Amino acid sequence: MDDLAAREAAADEVVELCRDLIRIDTTNTGDSRTSAGERAAAEYVMEKLAEVGIEPVVYEAEPGRTNLVARIPGADPSRGALLVHGHLDVVPADPDEWSVHPFSGEIRDGFLWGRGAVDMKDFDAMVLAVVRQWGRSGYTPPRDIVLTFTADEEAGGVAGSRRLVADRPELFDGCTEAIGEVGGFSYTVSDELRLYLVETAQKGMDWLRLHARGRPGHGSMINDDNAVTTLAEAVARVGRHRFPVVITPTVRGFLEEVTELLGIELDLDDPEKAIAKLGPIAGIVGATIRNTANPTRLSAGYKDNVIPGRASATIDCRTLPGEEERLLRQLRDLVGPEIEIEHVGRQGALETTFDGSLVDAMAAALRAEDPGARAVPYMLSAGTDAKNFHELGIRCFGFAPLRLPPDLNFSALFHGIDERVPVDGLRFGARVLDRLLRNA
Structure with missing residues (x-):
């Protein structure tokens, strides 16, 4: 399978993967006694990875709060590894407030609806879609890729990335850079120009x-x-x-x-x-x-x-x-x-510079799928698992690519009612992510 066919195959699969993940309730109330836990979603991810020969390490800091880490060996082991991380938990959602059931994974009006659609089961699905196509075709990335699916991000990563960093730092040996949420989404300036906001800082x-x-x-x-x-x-x-x-x-x-x-x-x-x-x-x-x-x-x-x-x-x-x-x-x-x-x-807050080969690869991957794309750095007002991975000396970026409709209030969808992601945007994201990881 050539690169173009692989990208299209990943784009074809990403929507169903995201629907499946949304339908698994991983509500995080901030208290493990009342949270749904991430184990069911983690078992789904493990099954999808195992189908293409990827076997992750499973780590639970607390029963049911499941984290997965898998390393895909790259062609050049002397290069620093790239960490690709996403969380499996979601914030609570009251079905009475929504137009659709928040765990239905319904497709309507060109959007996939549900809790986690943008925060952040969309990116989890993109990652799965890309590496599953790699596994089927036998593709080897240029450097090691460390996949991480975490628990408890919505409560500061106490049972997730924070414990992984503290208890299992060896799983991230060699990681020099990372990508995760929230960045890579578009902001339309004109029909010919869209800015894609790459997160280089967090409050x-x-x-x-x-x-x-x-x-x-x-x-x-x-x-x-x-x-x-x-x-x-x-x-x-x-x-x-x-x-x-x-x-x-x-x-x-x-x-x-x-x-x-x-x-x-x-x-x-x-x-x-x-x-x-x-x-x-x-x-x-x-x-x-x-x-x-x-x-x-x-x-x-x-x-x-x-x-x-x-x-x-x-x-x-x-x-x-x-x-x-x-x-x-x-x-x-x-x-x-x-x-x-x-x-x-x-x-603590994070801030890195907007330069280097990974940033160049992000910009190139976006332009290849959207000739009107221009990557720009921005600061996230909230926090992500990047704060914990930063403690290992990893340079962290937010890059979960999505091309959005010009009139969509994207920021309001995070933790909001009627959270949804454009189906075309999901497919776009899978293609961009494939390009990035092949050239990062």
């Missing part, structure tokens, strides 16, 4: 819990030392605060290139005016020009007529590279001395 994550203490008492009495009041005032200050604009090299490069192409005036001291004109990607880009701290949970009390002596709130902080300590100082000033700050979870 850091710091989940904090704020605690306030006060004088407990009866709800009918006047109480000027109420923990709930103290906490509520602190949370309101945090939630309403706008942190100053900080432009990192990745964001600067993206904004300068995009605004020039679109003919938009850019003021780097006030970039939000330009960002507001970017359409569907404005939300993603707008979250990468400053640190953020969003209150997400509140907890206090045990009875309606009892003033509690303690109240707590969770703050989801996302920090730009190099900004972690400054954000903490700013938060301390905002909440005041009466509030105790507890660190619940923390992962």
